[in-house]
Amino acid sequence: MPYCLSGKISEMLVIKNLHASIDGKEILRGINLEVKAGEIHAIMGPNGSGKSTLSAVLAGKADYEITEGSVTFNGKDLLELSPEDRAREGVFLAFQYPVEIPGVSNINFLKTAINEIRAYKGQTPMEAKDFLALVKEKQKLVELDGKLANRSVNEGFSGGEKKRNEIFQMAMLEPKLAILDETDSGLDIDALRIVAGGVNKLKSKDNATIVITHYQRLLDYIVPDVVHILYKGKIVKSGPKELALELEEKGYDFIKEEVGA
């Protein structure tokens, strides 16, 4: 597949009027969102507002039905792509609940992933020694114990280790768009600092990050360019980083009042 970026597309991700439902129940009810390269967007919202659904739909989870709207990623129709092709195009989802794969080492898992992505781009598999060097370099980023890299994917990892492992994978795969789905949940303050530190180090003018979170806390470490408030499947308010603080102070009720729900 030709890999063409026209250079004219300033938005990396464009979501227009996205509606999605599961088992006939509509969860997303017309999301509009534009993300440019180099930006960090935070999406906040109360429980059940559709935050995790949005991340799952972007990553291509099959359980959801898209009933309306469009998503383009670097000019491509994202919704037309299989989940693996989305990943190969540069979309990365850091899971809220990372999945365990017994017997498959982290290293083997990542090597397979990297080489699949490279094959998609018409590149040859990565040399073993380059790969190991990359592992070493990226491990430091999230202060991941070398032993964890050799253990089975997420098996027997603590909550914090699982989340760090997600960021480690992100560092290894170097996505264009990273979606962090409640990566802060279940993290103590030290783990939070490490995870956020990793994300910040990975930030560049060429990639973008969507941080999905329930609490403002994470945004002390990962400072967003824009904050969106998701409520009942819609983005009801967007603003600068201060919006997160306002939300923290007033609680989600103020949104409910504001949108007259």
Next chain:
Amino acid sequence: MANEILAEQISGEYKYGFVTDIEADNAPKGLNEDIIRFISKKKNEPEWMLEYRLKAFKYWQTLEEPHWAHVSYTKPNFQDIIYYSAPKPKVQLNSLDEVDPELLKTFEKLGISIEEQKRLSGVESRIAVDIVMDSVSVKTTFKETLSEKGIIFCSFGEAVQEHPELVKKYMGSVVPYTDNFYAALNSAVFTDGSFCYIPKGVRCPMELSTYFRINASGTGQFERTLIIADEDAYVSYLEGCTAPMRDENQLHAAVVEIVTHKNAEVKYSTVQNWYPGDKNGKGGIFNFVTKRGICLEDNSKISWTQVETGSAVTWKYPSVILKGDNSVGEFYSVAVTNNYQQADTGTKMMHLGKNTRSTIISKGISAGFSNNSYRGLVRIAKGASNARNFSQCDSLLMGDKCGAHTFPYIEIKDKSAIVEHEATTSKIGEDQLFYCKSRGIDNEKAIGLIVNGYCKEVLNKLPMEFAVEAQKLLAVSLEGSVG
């Protein structure tokens, strides 16, 4: 390299479905005393061997085919099978020039390059191969290299001629012809197989391997393997099998016997890839095999490792009799069934000696409409003090039309025994698949990864090259079974 033999054999989809157009020397169909005399005569056997066969045949006639296994199939018509089929010309092959070119082509297709084997002879190859096609052993490589160390590795037929004292002493000592229906049948009509003797104090310097191939239509394959490790001896033995794709069911009823003397160790690894039948369950091999080893003397060890992906119906329980004190029995198994395949497989660990230990790791994977059963027996005899067993039986289900079953039996007659049994049943998770996909790994590769991870403990027990190819085989066998 020689290891391509087994490597090639197990990669790709079922690509061994070809038939070689070799003129074969067949016995007429059917089974009676005359056929047995015919086989024995063809093989130029001594009288004692014929008598053994006839005794087995008489006994077999008194038996009924058992049906306690959790499998269902149309019983073979034993009068409709050709019991002897030999690729022609059946002459002693002294050089490659004498080998039928069609036969050589077959070996090439199977990835067995005898030319290369010969060239490498005694240099650096690590696998010696005996090839059994239909009813006879057609070529054994590296015989000379091995014989320098006193190792005997040859076809069973040759062993009967050259080493009758060893054959007489050990044949039937682990699996007597009275053992079961198919063992009796095999004892009556077996045509060839491999024989291996490792003398005292010798560690076999290379992997020994037997490669089984059913080629001719309408034939059954009944081979015997006998492996003896004398005191302080060691050998690692590999077995591989393929067959053409045919609409009919073909019967494979083998007997494998292993004997270990004091401090000896035998590792027996199988990658079983008989033709499993088509997607609708038509055709395929009936694989009814008796495999058993005995740790005859103290401190000896027998280890079975099997990766079972082929056959329409599999029915086998590689077992160990732990007679010697401090002896060790191991069973590591991966059994995959897809489409309409059925497998009833497991092991028996019979603890007779003191301080004996056994380990059972069984991984069943069911997909399609298949049924996969683990059946195992751990028996601790009275007086087998301080015996230990650990069993782990895991089942993995793919899809919702298949079945996984576990039938563990434990009989303990000695109070000092410690027996542990763990079992799990899981489904290959949509979550796991999605997680892999979200990292750029497609469905097939993801299944390969997950399944290989699940089987890791067993695959780790296989010789290196074998393990790599077994991993590929697992992925191929399960292609298209999820999502």
